[in-house]
Amino acid sequence: MRLRSVFTVFALVSAQSLTACKDPRELPPTTEYWEPVAASAVPAELRRLRTVLQPLPEHVDVDAAKASLGQRLFHDTVLSADNTLSCASCHDVAHGGVDGHRTSTGIRGQVGPINAPTVLNARYNVLQFWDGRAANLREQAAGPVANPAEMGSTWPAVVAALGRNPAYVTAFAASYHDGITADNARDAIATYEESLVTPGVADRFLRGDDTALDGDAREGARLFESVGCTSCHNGIGVGGGSFQRLGAVRDYFALRGGARTAADDGRFNVTHQASDRSVFKVPLLRNVAETGPWFHDGWARTLDDAVRTMGAVQLGRDLDATQVRQLVAFLRTLSGPLPAGALPPAAPAPAAAAPAAPVPPHA
Numbered sequence: 001m002r003l004r005s006v007f008t009v010f011a012l013v014s015a016q017s018l019t020a021c022k023d024p025r026e027l028p029p030t031t032e033y034w035e036p037v038a039a040s041a042v043p044a045e046l047r048r049l050r051t052v053l054q055p056l057p058e059h060v061d062v063d064a065a066k067a068s069l070g071q072r073l074f075h076d077t078v079l080s081a082d083n084t085l086s087c088a089s090c091h092d093v094a095h096g097g098v099d100g101h102r103t104s105t106g107i108r109g110q111v112g113p114i115n116a117p118t119v120l121n122a123r124y125n126v127l128q129f130w131d132g133r134a135a136n137l138r139e140q141a142a143g144p145v146a147n148p149a150e151m152g153s154t155w156p157a158v159v160a161a162l163g164r165n166p167a168y169v170t171a172f173a174a175s176y177h178d179g180i181t182a183d184n185a186r187d188a189i190a191t192y193e194e195s196l197v198t199p200g201v202a203d204r205f206l207r208g209d210d211t212a213l214d215g216d217a218r219e220g221a222r223l224f225e226s227v228g229c230t231s232c233h234n235g236i237g238v239g240g241g242s243f244q245r246l247g248a249v250r251d252y253f254a255l256r257g258g259a260r261t262a263a264d265d266g267r268f269n270v271t272h273q274a275s276d277r278s279v280f281k282v283p284l285l286r287n288v289a290e291t292g293p294w295f296h297d298g299w300a301r302t303l304d305d306a307v308r309t310m311g312a313v314q315l316g317r318d319l320d321a322t323q324v325r326q327l328v329a330f331l332r333t334l335s336g337p338l339p340a341g342a343l344p345p346a347a348p349a350p351a352a353a354a355p356a357a358p359v360p361p362h363a
């Protein structure tokens, strides 16, 4: 005890004498000297945010040939029974990786029961689907092809169709020793999805750039931590890591109104445990500004609605208009550009297109 206090005093004295002989005005403004000053200017909520959220990597290592094959498969309607739908029909990679509808529509106009989540950064989901019924992206990719309400095909039919296309025969042979198989097609699709990682402005902040967030976005980032959004939306995906009750504090389904559907049961559909009713995978909030309408039922038409509803039903807080605006401004910084090769090459422009009609001047 005595020894420690002696040491503390010594340490304090020496620290003091150190500062005493280093008058800041005489020092060159090296980062070494200024760093502690800058760090203390970052509020505690933002420092905590940097520990509960992790930045996306700037580059991910995937097999480029497989990813490029997967990109073609993902955008090819050959995967559906009547050649009308590709994965991209419901997961438009250029528009947030979703279809923009409350719930998705499968082949022959069948309206589905649930909202399409994004495929961007989906590799960071602990399990796939709102109810977590698929373990990973490879397992997930099997589902929609064979789901009669989605693509309505079968894997043997898809494998046969791919085998009739010489370009696919060559591309599969280059990446897989056993050529075209259902497993290999799903592996290529999953490899492509693994490449869809989109670091943005928030990641610059998470990496230590204190100037990356300002104004409303910075206030929103503080709120996101201080009101408790991070208790569920955390980790590298800002979500995707756990299953939580929708309506943790107030009844979401009473607020929404309307009859409950089987899809509203969420995780219960997988585990059949009563305690899992209305429990859903916490969605990734990466690119969330582009993934509307929001929630498993697409009930929230605007991001403001989604944030206000979350505050109420998950945290029991009635967020005011300023707080909602600031949180939304922060959520927008979770969008980032697509990596190179994410989109298929643009369709060639129609040859000898008629000259565009002159645009009439504004009245």
Ligand code: HEC
Binding pocket: 074, 079, 085, 086, 087, 088, 089, 090, 091, 104, 105, 106, 107, 112, 114, 115, 116, 117, 118, 119, 122, 125, 127, 128, 129, 130, 131, 137, 140, 141, 144, 145, 149, 150, 151, 189
């Ligand atoms: C008809 C529209 C439709 C098509 C076509 C479709 N999906 Fe989906 N996708 C959905 C919907 C809806 C869900 C959510 C279903 C659920 O959770 O029960 C989903 C979920 C997913 C997920 C899980 C994401 C998450 O956050 O859990 C991935 C990954 C995915 N789809 C990839 C694909 C791939 C790959 C294909 C092509 C092989 C494909 N989808 C075809 C509508 C579609």
Ligand code: HEC
Binding pocket: 130, 224, 227, 228, 229, 230, 231, 232, 233, 243, 244, 245, 246, 248, 280, 281, 282, 283, 284, 285, 288, 291, 293, 294, 295, 296, 297, 306, 307, 310, 311, 314, 315, 327
């Ligand atoms: C108790 C856990 C929990 C808390 C706290 C929480 N969320 Fe959520 N969040 C969820 C779940 C679960 C969903 C999925 C809801 C559904 O299935 O319809 C969700 C969905 C969302 C969505 C829609 C995402 C999409 O793709 O549809 C947004 C936006 C969102 N949360 C933002 C927030 C914000 C902002 C806060 C803080 C004010 C917050 N959440 C607090 C669990 C939580």
